[in-house]
Amino acid sequence: MKPIYMDHGSTTAVDPDVVRAMTPYFTEIFGNASSLHSYGEQATVGLNASRQIVASAIGAHPDEIIFTSGGTESDNLAIKGIAYRNQDRGRHIITSNIEHPAVLNTCAYLEKHGFEVTYVPVNDRGLLDVESVKEAVRDDTILITVMHANNEIGTIQPIEEICILARDKGIYVHTDAVQSIGKVPIDVNRIGVDLLSISSHKIYGPKGVGALYIRKGTNIEAISHGGSHERGIRAGTENISGIVGFARAMELAQARFDGDCEHLRSLRDRMIGNILKSIDHSYLNGDLEQRLVNNVNIRFSYVEGEAMLLLLNNKGIAVSTGSACSSKSLKPSHVLEALGLAPEEMHGSLRITLGRENTEAEADRVVEALIEIIGKLRAMSPLA
Amino acid sequence: MMYNEKVMDHFTNPRNVGDIEDADGVGEVGNPTCGDMMTIYIKVKDDILTNIKFKTFGCGAAIATSSMVTEMGIGKTLEEALKITRDDVADELGGLPPIKLHCSNLAADALHKAIEDHMRKKQ
Numbered sequence: 381m382k383p384i385y386m387d388h389g390s391t392t393a394v395d396p397d398v399v400r401a402m403t404p405y406f407t408e409i410f411g412n413a414s415s416l417h418s419y420g421e422q423a424t425v426g427l428n429a430s431r432q433i434v435a436s437a438i439g440a441h442p443d444e445i446i447f448t449s450g451g452t453e454s455d456n457l458a459i460k461g462i463a464y465r466n467q468d469r470g471r472h473i474i475t476s477n478i479e480h481p482a483v484l485n486t487c488a489y490l491e492k493h494g495f496e497v498t499y500v501p502v503n504d505r506g507l508l509d510v511e512s513v514k515e516a517v518r519d520d521t522i523l524i525t526v527m528h529a530n531n532e533i534g535t536i537q538p539i540e541e542i543c544i545l546a547r548d549k550g551i552y553v554h555t556d557a558v559q560s561i562g563k564v565p566i567d568v569n570r571i572g573v574d575l576l577s578i579s580s581h582k583i584y585g586p587k588g589v590g591a592l593y594i595r596k597g598t599n600i601e602a603i604s605h606g607g608s609h610e611r612g613i614r615a616g617t618e619n620i621s622g623i624v625g626f627a628r629a630m631e632l633a634q635a636r637f638d639g640d641c642e643h644l645r646s647l648r649d650r651m652i653g654n655i656l657k658s659i660d661h662s663y664l665n666g667d668l669e670q671r672l673v674n675n676v677n678i679r680f681s682y683v684e685g686e687a688m689l690l691l692l693n694n695k696g697i698a699v700s701t702g703s704a705c706s707s708k709s710l711k712p713s714h715v716l717e718a719l720g721l722a723p724e725e726m727h728g729s730l731r732i733t734l735g736r737e738n739t740e741a742e743a744d745r746v747v748e749a750l751i752e753i754i755g756k757l758r759a760m761s762p763l764a
Numbered sequence: 765m766m767y768n769e770k771v772m773d774h775f776t777n778p779r780n781v782g783d784i785e786d787a788d789g790v791g792e793v794g795n796p797t798c799g800d801m802m803t804i805y806i807k808v809k810d811d812i813l814t815n816i817k818f819k820t821f822g823c824g825a826a827i828a829t830s831s832m833v834t835e836m837g838i839g840k841t842l843e844e845a846l847k848i849t850r851d852d853v854a855d856e857l858g859g860l861p862p863i864k865l866h867c868s869n870l871a872a873d874a875l876h877k878a879i880e881d882h883m884r885k886k887q
């Protein structure tokens with residue numbers, strides 16, 4: 381049977397249209413955008429057009445877009461860049477306890493270098509309470525970094541309200557929108573953020589490319605040094621083919637936004653509904669309302685995630701899990717932990733992240749497979 | 765794939781799954797908190813393991829090592845079975861990823877515990 385890929389939160393296949401847009405940039409338009417000859421000029425045309433596309437997709441000005449190597453670098457640049465440049469004003473940063481490691485580990489690094497970080501906890505549905513963010517604010521707070529949507533449980537944070545409370549106090553706000561771009565409408569001015577991270581490979585673009593939006597007037601320092609590319613904020617010869625592919629993926633995401641969202645939401649709700657109805661002792665992780673249209677994250681009592689994942693894989697179905705046994709550290713997911721789940725509940729969690737190409741028939745096949753697999757594992761389980 | 769063919773075989777077609785109602789010994793190890801929990805049931809006749817069954821909550825390696833240890837134990841004398849080490853179980857499976865070696869510990873421990881339980885009851 382045809383394999384089913386339902387791990388789009390990890391990465392996506394590159395859209396053929398994106399590949400077509402990129403292809404000439406490997407062999408024909410291969411110039412260095414810094415060169416003065418016509419090869420360089422052609423590359424610059426591609427680079428500028430891409431910057432225009434990415435900027436307009438999020439309501440920004442092209443000068444406010446810095447191309448990077450992806451979400452991780454964008455997060456690093458945003459957080460360290462703001463911290464270093466603004467440390468004379470204060471050394472306190474606020475974030476949440478369910479951020480992606482790209483944010484959490486950057487914050488932990490800064491803690492070792494004289495900064496203080498407050499990790500505001502989410503509630504048991506995986507949502508931040510704006511009041512508790514407000515309470516965490518101090519006189520020396522310089523940055524609030526809160527992810528727009530969570531990569532594991534898909535919860536969408538009240539980032540607009542956080543921006544409002546920060547604005548009065550002159551605190552910069554960064555949001556990691558790697559998971560939300562293409563699935564939640566994003567206009568940087570409507571949201572009110574100062575910095576926003578996006579990545580290409582979650583939206584059917586190539587890996588290793590992304591962008592950081594930096595609002596005009598934001599005081600930020602470069603964290604890598606070299607040539608004067610990207611307004612001196614991000615040195616290094618631009619990955620033109622990747623950037624062109626990223627821009628095309630952004631364009632497609634924008635053009636297909638309404639259709640994608642409707643399709644994904646309907647598949648998501650069908651799967652959640654069918655799983656909870658047909659499998660006893662299964663529970664949704666994360667809020668149902670404030671949730672990405674493509675995220676299904678469910679815990680099944682008495683069974684373990686890696687075992688489920690492998691049996692699904694045998695049936696050609698690709699998903700992911702927050703189970704400790706599947707992680708290299710043997711630690712359960714910090715996101716599931718933040719929901720207040722007991723360890724045995726975390727071990728039995730599966731994340732299904734839907735994509736544009738998934739169909740209703742596939743969704744139903746995955747539910748059928750889950751029923752069978754969980755039945756088999758529960759028959760083996762001393763807990764059931 | 766992180767597991768070899770033999771591990772996958774024991775994981776997807778585990779041998780001797782279940783419990784034994786009138787077991788002569790029961791061994792329980794692990795706990796749901798750490799993500800692995802095994803119960804091993806044994807039947808003993810004339811100091812020989814005539815039947816072994818298991819129930820396991822855990823990852824692929826935990827299930828495969830449980831299945832393997834039951835196969836290794838059946839037909840052995842109690843004394844021989846007590847000598848099955850954690851490494852023996854992993855070896856018999858053709859090796860496990862280093863991070864999963866603790867699973868083979870659990871399986872051997874559970875079998876030993878079941879035998880000890882039996883010997884205690886006999887006294």
Ligand SMILES: Cc1ncc(COP(=O)(O)O)c(C=O)c1O
Nearest residue numbers: 450451452480482531558559579
């Ligand atoms: C929320 C979030 N932030 C950051 C990243 C990292 O992005 P990249 O893989 O482009 O470095 C990811 C993807 O893994 C993510 O889901």
